[in-house]
Amino acid sequence: MNDTCTAGAAAGGAGRADGARVVDPLLGMLTDEDSPVPWTEAAAMLRRLGEPALMPLARTIANARTPTAARRAEWAFSGLDVPSAGAYAPALAHAHPRVREAAAHALQRRGPDALPAAGLLLPLLADPDEGVRASAKWALTDSGPGVLPLLRAARRGRAPAGVRAVLLELLAAVGGPAALDARDAAAVRRLIRIRARDEVPEPMHLCGPWFALSTDDMGAVLDAFGLSGAERVTMRLGASAWRQDQHASTPHARCSRVYVSPVLDGWTLVFGTATGEPHPPGGEPPGLVVRPRCAELSRRFGAAHWYGVCCADEWSAWCLAEGGEVVRYYDAAHPEQTVGVPHPAEPAGALPHEAGDSFAGIDALVTGAFLASYEAVARDLGIAAPRTAAFVAGGASVNPLALGPRTRVEGGASLALTECGRASGHPPGALRI
Template structure:
């Protein structure tokens, strides 16, 4: 069935089946579903389209970021933010991380000022940090919880944000030009490069979280 026809069915009694089918379509369905999410006049309930994008996961990440930056109204921004903060992303390499050359857990926690550790699976740890990272309100919203891995080939990875919490203070959410300018300025101030994909560098310098598998020493 055509993607547009499936999207139309999100407004009907077969919305669950239509949602499942759109998730199966994957990346090609992202922008058509996103267009419906951003259309405040659409008969499709926004939560239905947002849930589809959440379930599609990583392919929806970039388009949702773009949509939030260009959102014409607060309502559209809120919808996209809700979809964004619940993306089902299992690839740890989609998140920023620090690589520490040690397996000494307590030393890592002390170095990053972390407390009250709780044992979790990799999937739950990544999900918790991703949720907090995209929270809209609250003190220290992007670093309230971080995920610290077990020792991986002699390295401990700490999934956290390289940007300070106040990096975008004073920038109007809907002003994409101002947001981009501040983004580039913060990257320059912190020395964050564009030249190399993080996983390519990590594979050479420490451990690549996108390549974890049976051969990884834990």
């Protein structure tokens, strides 16, 4: 019988207290990079041993001679079968930052079951090591709404200013705006007003749909989309909310709120669901709803555009309507639904579905500075540019990828609730201000 089987039999037949005697042989197998025995077998046995292996693994992480040995020990440590989250207290207070980070990560894996040990994580928010601080934040966030009273009490205590700011971020991340008390909510609004005054537009990460309306009437835009509860925000916060919501998996995250930009070079941009409706029919091409929606909006605002891109693939789409009529519609996923002749805003060249994956992800990957330079060079040299949605938006209205100091800004940005959001509230999550 080999060493692994011998140690495994001892670990399997012993109680947790007696199992401590096989920890050292298993640790040797775990960290021996030349061993013919798979290290995962030793790691799995250590995990089953649970608490008797906890501090020995912590010492192994702290004293590992190679990065590989440290990573193996961390993997075993993160999944220990430990009944009580409080057992991690010594590791959370360990002198080595890698052990403290590993202990916080282990608690994060426990989710709400780590709540009894949440108080042990609070000191790590002021840890000198960035990785430890980040792991403590993730663990507190994943412990669920039950941690909110602890976070509120800590914020009202004598925590340093930097930690108090992190606690405010955690409150928003766990419970959303509703988790903030009146004083904290007022502080956030005050900070938004201050930062919004001189904010310079920044290129946005594009992944999802947005509308562009030829208007400076914010009230009319909110009314056209059935929005209410509009809160003044910075452009950075609005873009952060849209990006977070588009990639969220929580119920109603994508349909609860809409980011409405300031007037940018004469256009108001509306970032939200694929059709501007909280719950469009599922499984159908967006064009069935987008085209009549754009036509309706253009009757009210003169010109109404809809654009869509995906940061994960080459999907790109646009709909351009003027005076109540759709003059151009294109969807790379459904080219058979194309309406109208190429718009003057579309550079010459292949449409996305015809270009293969040559320009896949270009809307999401290029920076505003690169895009501006590319467009200028392309114009000067007569080079055909790909007809992706961001490029089309740059010629027909406003390209969110190319926002910058030269963009003319009028009015302010808002984050508003849809009909769905009025029932479910803002999605949880901390946003950039």
